[in-house]
Amino acid sequence: MESLEYVTHSTEDTMQFAEKLAGFLEPGDVLTLEGDLGAGKTTFTKGLAKGLGVKRTVNSPTFTIIKEYMGRLPFYHMDVYRLEDSDEDLGFEEFFNGEGITVVEWSQFIYDYLPEQRLELTIESMSEASRKISLYAHSPHFEQVCKEMSQ
Ligand code: ADP
Ligand code: MG
Secondary structure (H helix, E strand, C coil): CCEEEEEECCHHHHHHHHHHHHCCCCCCCEEEEECCCCCCHHHHHHHHHHHCCCCCCCCCCCCCCEEEEECCCEEEEEECHHHCCCCCCCCHHHHHCCCCEEEEECHHHHHHHCCCCCEEEEEEECCCCCEEEEEEECCHHHHHHHHHHCC
């Protein structure tokens, strides 16, 4: 299954969806998140972190760009919004090729650095409290994840 669409109706809904998804992730997985400001990228990331067993509070890493956490696996949270107008490489590959799970908010701004094998997610606001989450698998492993998530 190459892609999947899922509609959530609350903040908690989105977190739960992400928490479930976390259960299917493996070392080295990279997830990209696109969507407007307020779409729910950080909310999704918080749910994912919870599902990975991260106990620390996950906040938007706007000033640091990359934040590291520890759960059942290392967890790297990137928000590359501030790199919109630069081609700066902050050593992304080290994270992408590592044993942790990486989530990248505003991934379109570092498109050239993204690994081929990744799970691409887009979050769209449908209404005040509804969001459409679209998943697109860029590897057989993520095709399997999409399949698991659809069941
Ligand atoms: P982003 O990181 O994309 O800028 P945030 O996750 O920081 O977005 O903010 C999303 C906002 O939308 C939060 O205030 C959240 O409570 C609210 N929200 C309302 N409904 C939803 C939903 N279904 N899924 C995710 N967030 C939602
Ligand atoms: Mg955010």
